[in-house]
Amino acid sequence: MTTLDVLKAKYLEGIAAAADEASLEEIRLAALGKKGEISLKMRELGQMTPEERTTTGAALNRLKDEIDAALRAKKEALADAALDARLKSEWLDVTLPGRPRRAGTIHPVSQVMDEVTAIFADMGFAVAEGPQVESDWYNFDALNIAPEHPARQEHDTFFMARDAADPRPPHVLRTHTSPVQIRAMQAKGAPIRVIAPGRVYRMDMDQTHAPMFHQVEGLAIGRDISMANLKWVLEEFCKTFFEVPSVELRFRASHFPFTEPSAEVDIRCSWEGGQLKIGEGNSWLEILGSGMVHPKVLAAGGIDPNEYQGFAFGVGIDRIAMLKYGIPDLRAFFESDLRWLKHYGFAALDLPTVFGGLSK
Numbered sequence: 385m386t387t388l389d390v391l392k393a394k395y396l397e398g399i400a401a402a403a404d405e406a407s408l409e410e411i412r413l414a415a416l417g418k419k420g421e422i423s424l425k426m427r428e429l430g431q432m433t434p435e436e437r438t439t440t441g442a443a444l445n446r447l448k449d450e451i452d453a454a455l456r457a458k459k460e461a462l463a464d465a466a467l468d469a470r471l472k473s474e475w476l477d478v479t480l481p482g483r484p485r486r487a488g489t490i491h492p493v494s495q496v497m498d499e500v501t502a503i504f505a506d507m508g509f510a511v512a513e514g515p516q517v518e519s520d521w522y523n524f525d526a527l528n529i530a531p532e533h534p535a536r537q538e539h540d541t542f543f544m545a546r547d548a549a550d551p552r553p554p555h556v557l558r559t560h561t562s563p564v565q566i567r568a569m570q571a572k573g574a575p576i577r578v579i580a581p582g583r584v585y586r587m588d589m590d591q592t593h594a595p596m597f598h599q600v601e602g603l604a605i606g607r608d609i610s611m612a613n614l615k616w617v618l619e620e621f622c623k624t625f626f627e628v629p630s631v632e633l634r635f636r637a638s639h640f641p642f643t644e645p646s647a648e649v650d651i652r653c654s655w656e657g658g659q660l661k662i663g664e665g666n667s668w669l670e671i672l673g674s675g676m677v678h679p680k681v682l683a684a685g686g687i688d689p690n691e692y693q694g695f696a697f698g699v700g701i702d703r704i705a706m707l708k709y710g711i712p713d714l715r716a717f718f719e720s721d722l723r724w725l726k727h728y729g730f731a732a733l734d735l736p737t738v739f740g741g742l743s744k
């Protein structure tokens with residue numbers, strides 16, 4: 385074997401065994417770089433006889449070309465292998481079933497609160513809010529509920545703990561949304577038109593009562609707001625909310641400490657085959673309490689009862705939600721039962737029918 389054959393075998397084997405581009409580059413420098421073995425041999429040509437130079441020069445050039453070609457081919461092969469490996473590791477099985485996206489639903493209570501708010505907003509009522517942990521004064525005294533009133537007894541109201549040495553009456557979990565009437569009157573004065581939806585609490589728990597439920601309070605105060613206005617507002621509300629062309633309301637004399645006169649309001653309905661129909665039939669369904677705001681309540685809210693008067697009402701949201709959407713069991717509202725919510729909940733992007741109804 386000639387020296388050139390030995391060189392050729394050495395470099396071609398090296399190239400074949402190279403595992404990456406860096407090793408290839410090392411081989412290229414060792415053979416063909418400025419101080420590479422082949423390059424040095426080229427320089428020796430100058431000292432040769434013309435015959436030697438012709439044969440050795442040609443052989444050296446061939447060797448150089450061969451090594452060059454082997455380097456290039458190996459470089460390409462390495463790049464192909466790298467791409468293959470990447471494709472293999474990034475392989476995606478498009479035949480796998482997709483991961484389902486869990487879509488939540490809107491709770492019927494939230495849905496109905498939105499509907500009620502939209503209906504009253506259309507009649508010019510703003511939304512007011514108050515705290516759920518309320519002072520004894522706002523929840524009772526300011527609403528003309530006397531200290532001896534049964535609602536104040538331990539068995540109806542959740543009282544918050546107070547230091548034994550603290551002489552102030554304890555705060556309560558508000559038992560109704562009516563204290564928001566006082567807060568709204570204090571904040572805005574008269575005239576005023578607000579509704580106050582929110583949570584209320586009572587020590588009550590059976591098939592049809594839960595310790596936390598929801599109400600919406602209504603309050604309209606002006607110089608000459610009358611019971612006739614109350615009746616119209618409630619009729620409009622019931623028609624739109626229950627999506628019926630007409631309703632008949634019955635005002636039954638009642639008593640609330642914070643209104644005078646007071647009325648409980650029933651709506652005409654039928655129960656054919658256990659199916660409730662609002663607006664027709666021979667039955668009556670109680671839906672809310674209402675009345676003309678008591679002068680003492682106006683005064684507690686900082687409004688002069690000699691100048692202003694108005695009406696108030698309170699509706700149970702859970703109750704009207706059950707009536708409108710045919711939900712039989714109230715307790716399910718609080719058990720976070722996902723199957724229940726799936727059945728009775730509302731798709732987030734569905735507009736409540738009342739929004740459509742309002743724009744007609």
Ligand code: DAH
Pocket residue numbers: 559560561562601602640642643672673674675696697698699
């Ligand atoms: N606060 C009453 C309750 O919780 C409901 C109520 C009745 C509210 C008459 C009112 C009203 O504003 O005028 O039972």
